[in-house]
Amino acid sequence: MKDLLEIHEFFVEGKDQERSHVLLHITEPGTPQEKAKGYFFAIVEINNGSLEQIEHLQQMIDDLESGYYETDDLENKSAFEITLEFINRRGHHILQYKNSVTSFLVGVLRNHELSLSYHGLPQAWLFYNENEEFKEMNILSEETIANGQLFSAILQGTLNDGDYFYLATPHISDYFTADRIKKILLTRNTRQSASHIQKVLKELNNDISFGGILFHHPDKMEMLASGQKAFVKEDGSVESLNKMVNLEQTTEEMLTPPLLGRTKKKWQIWWKNHQEEKEKKKLLKLQIKRRKEIDSTSHGTIETNFRLLKTKGNQGTWLDNFLVFFGKMLFNIFWQLWQFIKILIFFIGRNSIALILLLSNKDHKRAEVIKEWRRGYLQQKEKLENIPTFSKIILFVTVILFLIFVSSIFVYKIKQTWQAEKTAYANQVQAIIDKKNAADASLLYNDTNKALTLLLEAKNILNNLPNKNTNEKEQINTLGIALENSLNKLRKIYNPQSQLVTDLTIANPEAKTENLAIIDNFLIAYGKEDNKIYRTDLATKKTETKILADVFHPQNASTPKEQDTIVFINNNKSVAAYSKDSNNLLAEDISFPSENTQLSALCIYNRRLYTIDIANNQIYRHNFTQTGFDKGTNWLKTTDLNIKDANSLAIDGDVFVLKANGEIIKLINGIQTEFNISGLDPKLNNPKTIWTYNNVNNIYILEPTNKRIVMLDKTGKLLNQFSDPVWQNPTGMIVQEDKKLIYILDNNKIYQFNINL
The missing domain is CATH 1.20.5 (Single alpha-helices involved in coiled-coils or other helix-helix interfaces)
Structure with missing residues (x-):
């Protein structure tokens, strides 16, 4: 079985040739003398190179090619080594371009013997079988040392049957690792492997140019399986046998000349010359055919593909x-x-x-x-x-051709833009589908945080998709429904089907209530713009009103667990207490460590009152006195913490501060500790109230913007969300977790619903 060598190149031209330029060069020998010297190849990548440098490098490749095939081997030095030494002596100017980065590799493959030299960081890998295992080896393990020479060393080795020799420009390694190349070679033949690499690189649509060559000597099993014909070498044992047969025939004729021997010999000589001439014509036709194929392959201004070695006789075709x-x-x-x-x-x-x-x-x-x-x-x-008729025809045809030419340019540009938009749209749609599938897979493993992140990313891509035509609008609508269905599983939003407890406008059509408080079995509704408070008996559902003194404008309230009073913030500066006996508010004494106090929230815990002063960015702790509360002390110890937009406060032993931006700050002994909300979508937007207590399992947050109540566990993980279509602007909330009830104040109406899911 004779040798077969497969050579396939891959090349992708980048969009920015000033930034990146690639030269590929493979010389296929034509004459017997050239075949004896094998294949010459070169690969070059120039980054930020000038046109002058590119021309110098192309000339260097041409000089290397001609010098190698025209130079004879010496006893202790090969023609390849002699040619490299010559190029080293005259090629110093190629390295004098300071702003460019150049990597190149040149080599020859002679039968199975491989010789190469390189500069910079080209890629060269050998893939081979060893002990029934397909392995890889990096031939160029490090960058050449900058010693002022183009080629500082020659590497030599053998390419055995079944081996692959892979060359590539440096930037290809950013997308194709050696392990990925190995997997490609294991699943495809040589031509398919090169085509696959080129296809993937082309789809990158990169500014950078890429190029590479793949050599392969199939082993006997591959040749039998594929049915490939071997490349016949015209030297070696076959040629020696032919010479020996000719010598034997000549000797026999000299010893015993046959009848008409001279005539027979002339016939044989003529027939031999005729066959040789026929073979030469056949070879010439094959070379012309290959050259046409090469010239028909367009790669812009970059030289690539196989080239037959041009001789002086081929000039002027x-x-x-x-x-x-x-x-x-x-x-x-x-x-x-x-x-x-x-x-x-x-x-x-x-x-x-x-x-x-x-x-x-x-x-x-x-x-x-x-x-x-x-x-x-x-x-x-x-x-x-x-004007002669013929000239008129020429003029008319010229104008038509010009219009066609200009129109084709516009059509091409429009088509190119449309194709790019179509490809980008398809990629974005596929990205949405991939993220949704990945989110569904994460849900199977109960990784809700990852699933939510993926779905939100997919939704963001969907929101940016173009919707110029009906098909795009339908596809966006279909994808949006699918994403919303998946998101709703994560959001855990429930319609509690709340029931109306009372309508406060029946008691007072001018009611302007904003918040709720509870004491014993009574709900207290109030508002800073309303001069009344409204007490609703939860047993009878009856509501009583009480007119407040002009000095009272209650804003926030807190009821201690003893259920003996309700403490209100009054006018952002003072506090008032609710009396169960009189169903009215009474002023309470209180003072603060800082002046110009502006209170936004309060909470009673363990017979102490905690207040938030947004003007001084501080939390105060006050003790009860006979006439109200003492001056209080600074409780917040984290000095760089900003709570100037805090609007609610809850305590269960730890302090939870709710800010208008949706952030929840957890404090222990006045020092901030980590607390994050997880699994919640959409994020909190201007929430109003937070509530929890030491005998309560969860944290409850009222958010009027999205008309919902959010229920978290004490670690911040989402448990449930409640939202009822009848709610218009919920502003007040009372939670009775032991009774599984929540009361909502919404536009002067009080609703209740059950949270026993």
Whole structure:
């Protein structure tokens, strides 16, 4: 079984060739002398390089190619090594471009013997089988040492049957690791592997150019399985046997000349020459065919693909003449186009001036302008009539072709933009689907936080999707419904089907209640803009009103567990206490460590009153006295904590401060400790009330913005959300967790619902 060598290249041109430029070069030998020297290859990546440097590198590759094939091996030095030494002596200028980063690798594959040298950080990996295991080896494990030479060392080795030799520019390693290349080679043949790598790199749509080469010597099993024909080498044992047979035949003829031997010998010589001439013509046709295939492959201005080694006899082919003719034709077309544009500009300018004179009749030149236009029209008409018919046809065809050319450019740009938008839209839709599927998978493992994050990311992408046509709108609607269904599972929103307890407007049509308090079995509704308080008996559902003195404008309230009073904030500066006997408010003595106090929230815990002063960013702790409360002391110890937007306070031994931005601050002995809400969507938006206690399992938060009550455990994890469509603007909340009841004040109406889910 004879040798077969597979060589496949992959190449992707980047969008920014000034930033990144790649040169690929593979020389396929044509003559027997060239075949004896094997394949020459080179790969170059230039980043931020100038056109001059790129031309120097291309010339270096051409010099290496011609020098290698035209130089003979010496006894102790190969032609490849001699050529590299020559390039090192004359190629120092290539490294003098300070702002560019260049990596390149050159080498030859001669039968199974591999020789290469490199500069910078190109990629070169060997993939091979060892002990029934497919392994990889990095041939270039480190960057070359900067010693002023292009090529500082030569690496040599053997490419055995079944081995893969993989070359690539440095940036490909950002997307294809050696392990990924190995998996590709294990699941595809050589051509499919190169095509797959190129396809993936092209879909990146990157500014950077990429290139690489894949060599493979199939082993016998691969050749039998694929049915590939071997590449026949014209040297070795077969050639030696042929020489030996010819020698034996010549000797036999000298010893015993056959009848008509001379005639037979001449016939054999003629037949041999005829066959050789036939083989040469066949080889020439094959070379021409391959060159056509190569020239038909377009990669912009970057040289790539296989190239047959050009000899002096190949200069001046019909293809070269055609390219020269085509280039001249393009130049003439654009030159004529430029002349036409100049004439058009002059025509427009001249006639614009004439039009101004025609409209304004300046210096009485309107008649002169009309006369000049008429004379010009007649002259052009006469010229057109005198033009030969063939010239008219040429002019007409030229105008049509020009219009087609310009239109095709616009159509191409529009199509390119449309295709890019279509691809981006498809990628975004797929990203939404992928994130939703990943969220559903996370839910199976009860990882609700990750699932919520993925679904919110998908929803954000969905909100930014274009909806220019009906199909896009339908797809967005379908995806939105699917996301909302998944989000609702995580949000744990329930309709409690609340029941009306009482309508306070029956007792007072002008009621302006904002909050609720509870004492014994009575609900107390109040508002700072209302001069009354409303007491509702939960047993009878009857409501009594009590007119307040003008000095009282209650805002927030707290009831101790003893249920003996209710303490209100009054006018943001003082406090008042509710008397069960008189169903009225009484002023209480209180003072504060700081001046200009502005109270926003309070809470009674363990017979002490805690108040929040947003003007001085402090929490005070007050003791009860016979006439009210003492001066209080500063309780907050975390000095850099901002509570100036705090609007509610709850205590269960630890202190919970609710801020208007939705943040909950947990304090222990006046020092902030970590507390985060998890699993909640949407996030809190201007919540109003927080409530918990030491004998209560959960934390309850009232948020009027989204008309809901949020129930968390003491670690901040979402348990449930309650929202009823009948709620319009819920502003007050009382929780009786032991009775599984919650009371809501909404637009002067009090509702109750059961939380026993």
